[in-house]
Amino acid sequence: MVKVLFVCLGNICRSPLAEAIFNHKVHSQGLHGKFTCDSCGTSDYHIGELPDERTIACAGRNNIPINHRARQINRVDIREFHYIIAMDHSNKRNINTLVNRFGKGNQRVYLMREFHPNPDQLEVPDPYYGGDDSFDDVFRILDESIDHFMEHLKSEHNIYV
Secondary structure, three states, X not given: OEEEEEEEXXXXXXXXXXXXXXXXXXXXXXXXXXXXXXXXXXXXXXXXXXXXXXXXXXXXXXXXXXXXXXXXXXXXXXXXXXXXXXXXXXXHHHHHHHHHHHOOOOOEEEEHHHHXXXXXXXXXXXXXXXXXXXXXXXHHHHHHHHHHHHHHHHHHOOOOO
């Protein structure tokens, strides 16, 4: 089973939305048992909290179920997950610091938009200080990036429906 971890700063906006989109695509493509995913943050700002209400509303507008409590990345994550997907450069640097501290495993650390077919930038913008339109923009970026990420995973791991 391929294990994927999505990471942002507080784990209440981008990464839980990415987790929910990924899980929805796994379910709709009949890929149960092939992938597992989770999300977390590099900070401890929101541990135990539900996703931001705007994240939940955005997921709902797109018929994506979301069920998550914020948590912080830890050494077990570094050891256990094959793909760690950061939403921006700052979080990727923080993840790589942990990888260096806890030792390299089998994980591969990427930026989410490295999988976007035509990225105009490599970061997924943080919608926290924006309105609903910021969350909708992030949803579109994640949705398209995750489509291509899943194709990469299926090809890399010879996974067929």
